[in-house]
Amino acid sequence: MIFRQLLEPQTSSFTYLLACESTRRAILIDPVDTEVPRYLTLLDDLALSLTYTLETHVHADHITGAGRLKAERGSKSIVHRDAGARCADLLVSDGVFLQVGHLEFDIRHTPGHTAGCISIVMSDRVFTGDSLLIGGCGRTDFQEGDAGRLFDSIHQRIFSLPPDTLVYPGHDYHGRTVSTLEEERRSNSRLGGAADRQTFIALMANLHLAAPPHMHAAIPANLACGTL
């Protein structure tokens, strides 16, 4: 397998390139529009064809590169059917299995940060988007966010995976790139250890975070699959 973790520094967003070495088919998880030239160069350097782009959710802080990549490379966009982005080429739901060459993925619906959040499970790793972050989790105060749902998603749908599963998040704001489920179950400050549901809900209700600066442009653009 070809694997690259790519950081977009303005919003500390991670994009993941995964590709099959024999078929040269590739998928990009959470591509960022401003980084598209970088992805195109990388795809060319590695002689890969881009089959899919996949959004873990409708992002509020940046615009997806899905639209530009589709125009450039004919890739098809994937989102959860509850995300509201009806323009996507594939709308998926919990439990769907997808292949990219010899790579195999399972979609897990992990709502809570948004209603249409998914995590992508792949052999030894899980791409958690903004559901589970390293040492934290995504906010739950807009886009149909729901702290109780997020707690249940993480405990029932992510923490139930094997403890040595690698956790690749959608963002990290402290220079970290990867964790394991064992670490997160033990020491995630919001969700690990003996954290209980009611305490988590109360904590998430009192974060008083500022709105992402570009959300009023980003959300409509992402609901339009990055084609605005």
Next chain:
Amino acid sequence: MIFRQLLEPQTSSFTYLLACESTRRAILIDPVDTEVPRYLTLLDDLALSLTYTLETHVHADHITGAGRLKAERGSKSIVHRDAGARCADLLVSDGVFLQVGHLEFDIRHTPGHTAGCISIVMSDRVFTGDSLLIGGCGRTDFQEGDAGRLFDSIHQRIFSLPPDTLVYPGHDYHGRTVSTLEEERRSNSRLGGAADRQTFIALMANLHLAAPPHMHAAIPANLACGTL
């Protein structure tokens, strides 16, 4: 590749089983609910796991087996996003590529019989549902049928495939099982030879066909993905 063409005699419906010999993953195209026990036996006899069921469209004459197969085998249902069956596990659109083990499929949107009709292109063959039938085509007088759209779909999206492509239709009422695009382009009574668009539209407007006897049960059940 493992391939089986299965006839449901009450409605002369064809169901197709395709499976990958090495991974044992299978897909059923247009399964019929009353035939589900037969499919289960066949899957077991061939030691196959059913990854997907795929509908070429929302059928008016029979109820899909997708719901029962999902309950029995955990298969995920696929329909076109314009078909109106929002309950499907994967909603696809034109140009989407899918894999089942080592088998590769391309989805082609071929509206006209219904708005959400697709054909499935796979190496040497195309599964045309009720868009193109052997020597004929699906009716266009309900379910957002549109004879002009059907003519364009068949000429632009199906007849553009190589002439030796095998045509596997959704029905045949005269005991035929397969044709080729060369044959259909030459001698399909409605669409072959020098048939023109206006003549086809006039012909389709004057068929005066009786309604399928079970359509008022079948269509709602299929819009609910066979779970009613």
